[in-house]
Amino acid sequence: MLPKDMLALGTKRSAIRELFEYGKIRKAQVGEDKVYDFSLGNPSIPAPKEVDEALSELLSTDNTVALHGYSSAQGDAIVRKTIAEYLNSVHGTSFNADNLYMTCGAAASLCISLRALLLPGEEVIAFAPFFPEYVVFVEGQGGKVAVVPPTASFQPDLEAFENAINENTKAVIINSPNNPSGVVYSEETIKAIAQILEKKSRELGREIFIIADEPYRELVYDADTTVPYITKYYKNTLVCYSYSKSLSLPGERIGYILVPDEVCDSKNVYACICGAGRALGYVCAPTLFQQVVAKCCGKTGDVSAYKKNRDLIYSELSALGYECVKPDGAFYLFVKALEDDANAFCERAKAHDLLIVSGDGFFCPGYVRISYCVDEKTIKNSIPAFRALAEEYAK
Amino acid sequence: MLPKDMLALGTKRSAIRELFEYGKIRKAQVGEDKVYDFSLGNPSIPAPKEVDEALSELLSTDNTVALHGYSSAQGDAIVRKTIAEYLNSVHGTSFNADNLYMTCGAAASLCISLRALLLPGEEVIAFAPFFPEYVVFVEGQGGKVAVVPPTASFQPDLEAFENAINENTKAVIINSPNNPSGVVYSEETIKAIAQILEKKSRELGREIFIIADEPYRELVYDADTTVPYITKYYKNTLVCYSYSKSLSLPGERIGYILVPDEVCDSKNVYACICGAGRALGYVCAPTLFQQVVAKCCGKTGDVSAYKKNRDLIYSELSALGYECVKPDGAFYLFVKALEDDANAFCERAKAHDLLIVSGDGFFCPGYVRISYCVDEKTIKNSIPAFRALAEEYAK
Numbered sequence: 001m002l003p004k005d006m007l008a009l010g011t012k013r014s015a016i017r018e019l020f021e022y023g024k025i026r027k028a029q030v031g032e033d034k035v036y037d038f039s040l041g042n043p044s045i046p047a048p049k050e051v052d053e054a055l056s057e058l059l060s061t062d063n064t065v066a067l068h069g070y071s072s073a074q075g076d077a078i079v080r081k082t083i084a085e086y087l088n089s090v091h092g093t094s095f096n097a098d099n100l101y102m103t104c105g106a107a108a109s110l111c112i113s114l115r116a117l118l119l120p121g122e123e124v125i126a127f128a129p130f131f132p133e134y135v136v137f138v139e140g141q142g143g144k145v146a147v148v149p150p151t152a153s154f155q156p157d158l159e160a161f162e163n164a165i166n167e168n169t170k171a172v173i174i175n176s177p178n179n180p181s182g183v184v185y186s187e188e189t190i191k192a193i194a195q196i197l198e199k200k201s202r203e204l205g206r207e208i209f210i211i212a213d214e215p216y217r218e219l220v221y222d223a224d225t226t227v228p229y230i231t232k233y234y235k236n237t238l239v240c241y242s243y244s245k246s247l248s249l250p251g252e253r254i255g256y257i258l259v260p261d262e263v264c265d266s267k268n269v270y271a272c273i274c275g276a277g278r279a280l281g282y283v284c285a286p287t288l289f290q291q292v293v294a295k296c297c298g299k300t301g302d303v304s305a306y307k308k309n310r311d312l313i314y315s316e317l318s319a320l321g322y323e324c325v326k327p328d329g330a331f332y333l334f335v336k337a338l339e340d341d342a343n344a345f346c347e348r349a350k351a352h353d354l355l356i357v358s359g360d361g362f363f364c365p366g367y368v369r370i371s372y373c374v375d376e377k378t379i380k381n382s383i384p385a386f387r388a389l390a391e392e393y394a395k
Numbered sequence: 396m397l398p399k400d401m402l403a404l405g406t407k408r409s410a411i412r413e414l415f416e417y418g419k420i421r422k423a424q425v426g427e428d429k430v431y432d433f434s435l436g437n438p439s440i441p442a443p444k445e446v447d448e449a450l451s452e453l454l455s456t457d458n459t460v461a462l463h464g465y466s467s468a469q470g471d472a473i474v475r476k477t478i479a480e481y482l483n484s485v486h487g488t489s490f491n492a493d494n495l496y497m498t499c500g501a502a503a504s505l506c507i508s509l510r511a512l513l514l515p516g517e518e519v520i521a522f523a524p525f526f527p528e529y530v531v532f533v534e535g536q537g538g539k540v541a542v543v544p545p546t547a548s549f550q551p552d553l554e555a556f557e558n559a560i561n562e563n564t565k566a567v568i569i570n571s572p573n574n575p576s577g578v579v580y581s582e583e584t585i586k587a588i589a590q591i592l593e594k595k596s597r598e599l600g601r602e603i604f605i606i607a608d609e610p611y612r613e614l615v616y617d618a619d620t621t622v623p624y625i626t627k628y629y630k631n632t633l634v635c636y637s638y639s640k641s642l643s644l645p646g647e648r649i650g651y652i653l654v655p656d657e658v659c660d661s662k663n664v665y666a667c668i669c670g671a672g673r674a675l676g677y678v679c680a681p682t683l684f685q686q687v688v689a690k691c692c693g694k695t696g697d698v699s700a701y702k703k704n705r706d707l708i709y710s711e712l713s714a715l716g717y718e719c720v721k722p723d724g725a726f727y728l729f730v731k732a733l734e735d736d737a738n739a740f741c742e743r744a745k746a747h748d749l750l751i752v753s754g755d756g757f758f759c760p761g762y763v764r765i766s767y768c769v770d771e772k773t774i775k776n777s778i779p780a781f782r783a784l785a786e787e788y789a790k
Contacts, residue, residue, distance in 0.1 A: 002511070002667050003511070003512075003514055003667060003670075005674075006511050006666075006671050007667050010671070040465070042464055043460065046459045047459050047463055052454070059451070064446075064447070064643075065643065068643060068644045068646050069437055069438070070435070104676075104677070108676045108677070108678075111674075111675060115401060116397070116398070119398055133673070139674075140673070140675060140676075206396060207396060248460065250463070250678075251462075251463050251464050251466055251681065252682060252683060253648075253678065253679070253681050265397070269397065271401075272397050273405065274404070274405035275402060275403065275404030275406070278404050278405070278531050279506075279532075280506060280535060281502040281675065282503070283500060283502045283645075284646060286646065286648050287647060288683075289681070
């Protein structure tokens, strides 16, 4: 009598969460410093001081009724205006408050956008490797995921992409910097994707949307890495943003959806987003943190710590003979497993108390994800275990 | 190409929100104190000092990474344990952390519970008058609402209730203290509802759930008013709670779902709730306010202000000849319109700058809702307008 799909989702946790929970138990058994937990994408650096200052300033108000009161469903108008102006200053765009809809984080942004766009049975294309919950979000809103495999360098396979588009395709999710590969899609790639979408839209006589899932936008580590702002390359682009990673606020659930005026029928798309927010029970985004993020536009935690971690783990594992994709952004290292079966490899890693996640869930078998948003010493201390694991396979 | 239902929901705002937005414009035209805005159920009293103290204590931590980090999807284990123990101390129950799932407020609690329970096309019974968004939440999760009319005293019509139950009935929503009537369902009523459900469950061979929507539980004004705790009267009861009204934190989106062990197949119901939370994009409830509410168990704002408002508006409007239901709880007064068409009555009230909501949206035509969670002086200043309105009809 209970819905089978909900029961399955609730009974079988995500593999990442399972591993994280195992790690907590294992740490209690053998000690915190003996378990190298690279499972979760939970920021390891504190929120920037501007967050603390904003909280302190906001909470000193005499009017807590307004501070903690409902905002409009789409978010506080001044908060939205402030964010729009910040985006314009960075990207040379001309957004205003009415292009923004504040949300309870990236997952909410994605679910609301998908519910707003999808008719029953429509398809959403995702480029492997991708965050496994995309499947949950798309299917939860009545759609289906079509998986496009990656090229050897973990850029999208454009030919396979073009072939995947059909009369049911409603949207494409782009996640760059990418979880789990750390790859940033180049301007050339984005232009090619846009060109294919324009061509296929014309051929099929239907609008196809890009949903840009961008929580890692600010987490890039080299001066020559730029993350193209996709609204400038393709008109039907919605941006789903979250402050979870940039401001280290993942638990506070705060982000937004951006619907540019260039989107076809943009007023109605925005209205569908308002409707979807209601239908999914999102009354408004948390109001205190709406105000906080507006006061922290353009700020980030000290991401140089992630860069240091990236350089360390990439060079150490490469030196040990592991085949790694050098990440340009996010805080994940994607590594070729030392046997074909990445799940089996992860189990053998676990015996060395290395908690790493199989790429199978990310639709990229044969690889594993290492989340390096951890203390530097966790990385340093883990190297002997990675060495022992490699030696075990070399025998 | 866009979903018609989402477009309709996003284009046609709720009547309450429309009126509230009109009020903001009108106030800018004629002055704040000339518009008597009784539209929204937005708490008018500040959060209790314990909320400020909890925030201040929590934010003084050295470990903001943990404070703002993800919690488990079901909520922080210690937070859930603390709330379970509080409930046990008040109700003599024996809940534990595993009976609770923290949410982003009452709307999220309801949508997640409905998604967890409903198979496509199943029905949810609601007792009129009820909060209009119930229809949005139920239909948004694939179900249908069956409306049971009230008796003259705004208690549920039990015979009509029994007749409404059929082989598609999955749940009944009970909201007491009630929005919009302010009525509290008596123990006798709850027992009768439970008895009917037990009988019909046996007859139909299916489990039927009560979803107790309880944001107003603590807002009752007389010593002899008790709000029965429904889990003690009917085993298949889920409680959807929100701290929005009791702690005056409506914008912060924090509440919970309680799944007692007595619920049939309770572990699987809980699993479905976890699954539904994932499918709707709720990663976890906001973590800072999870900690805040755990530190404020049993606290409320100064609800005596609402009692004072209730006594004032009830006695004044009664004296003017308005036929009012005396509210035992919540912060709404439900009043008989002075003509059959409550919408027309609300329009005539609007000409006196009295912003009140038609009962039609609450499935109770001929009545209007007055939200008295306002400054006392708004009530006092509004009385001449209510008098003028009554006199207009007396002509």
